[in-house]
Amino acid sequence: MDPDDDRVKSGRRVSSEISRPIRFAGSVLDAQRHVCAFFHSHDEEYSTLLPFIKDGFERGEKAFHIVDPKRREEHRLRLASAGIEVEAAEKSGQFELRNWADAYLRDGHFDQDRMLALIEEVLEGGRQQGFALTRLVADMEWALEDRPGVDDLVEYETRLNYVLPRYNDPVI
Amino acid sequence: MRTHPMIIIGGILQENPFFVPPDEFLRELRERHTTRNGPSPTGV
Structure with missing residues (x-):
């Protein structure tokens, strides 16, 4: 059987569930899905984000994460610890993990126009792959460093x- | 923080009371830039 069949069927199944509420951090996401999150520690970060991330995987949605390259492996382990089959999800296209240098800091600097284009590309791409939603989760700690272009972040x-x-896609 | 309509603090998702809509925020940024650098030169 073509593995794409599963993904498309899964996407169709999820499409019928798109109106299901998305629970996140003790509340329900409404129409406004651009979320800023502050955490005191990585443990607090993952205790808040993992249930939301896992729920998206279980609903057959796409997950697009941007991380500090130094924490890439830890991130994968944290997902696995929640029961997410990371490698299989990457192979199927359900999960994509990028480092800062492949998103916010391409060519070593932040370019707001290029990043806005990437966000649209990712959200559109998820739809084109057959995913009802993409849950985009980005670690922004690079913005605390003196990086070229960081002044344009706001x-x-x-x-x-x-x-x-x-879009309906949550962006955290 | 004022650029996000929703915020998570203390592990709880809530509406951000400090959110500023983009039209207003961009106007504010332009005004700040003008105040800092003076008006842009115009004319010949």
Whole structure:
């Protein structure tokens, strides 16, 4: 059987469930799905994010994560500890994990126009792959460092509010 | 923080009371930039 069949069927199944509420951090995500999250520790971060991330996997949605390259393996282990089959999800296209350098900091600097285009590309791409939703989770700790282009981050974040209302996908 | 309509603090998701819509926020950024650098030169 073509493995793509499973994904498309799964996508169709999930499409019928798209109206199901998305629970996240003790509440339900409403129409506004651009979320800023502050954590005191990585343990607190994962205790909040993992149930939300796992729920997306179980519903057959796409997961697109951007991480500090130094924490890439730890991130994969944290997902696995929640029962997520990381490698299988990567192989099927359900899960994509990128380092900062392959997203926010391509060519070593932050370019807000390029990043806005990437976000749209990812969200559109998820749809085209047959996923009802993409849950995008990005670690932004690079913004605390003195990186070229970081001064444009605030403008980028506000401009993202023009883009995201066109999608149902949560962006954390 | 003012650029996000939703926020998680203390592990709880809530509406961000400090959120500023993008039109207003971009206007504020432009004004800040003008105040810092002076008006852009125009004309010949």
